[in-house]
Amino acid sequence: MHRWVKSSYSGAQGGQCVEWAPDHAAIARVVPVRDSKDPHGPTLTFQPAAWTAFITSIKAGEFQG
Template sequence: MRRWVKSSYSDGEGGQCVEWAPGYAATARVVPVRDSKDPHGPTLTFESTAWAAFIAGVKAGEFQG
């Protein structure tokens, strides 16, 4: 079973709620991501290197909402 963790960027008010499963990512080398408002909905899976590059870009301010 995957343990899901809500992103620190989620606002806690029901918006922008993204979760990921770090334990699964550490063992499977892929990062599952889902919408926490729809836990039974689809899960996107990214290669861990692609996910790391995306996170680095977010932290660097490359992606604006």
């Protein structure tokens, strides 16, 4: 079973929530990501380098509209 961590951008109101399982990345070399509002729904997996690049881009403001 994964320990899921909710994005700090999710806020207390819910809304668009993303969760990821950091412990799994160390074991299986992939990072599982899911919608926290649908925990039994589909899970996407990313290579750790791709996930790191994505998070770095978010922090740099590259996805702000």
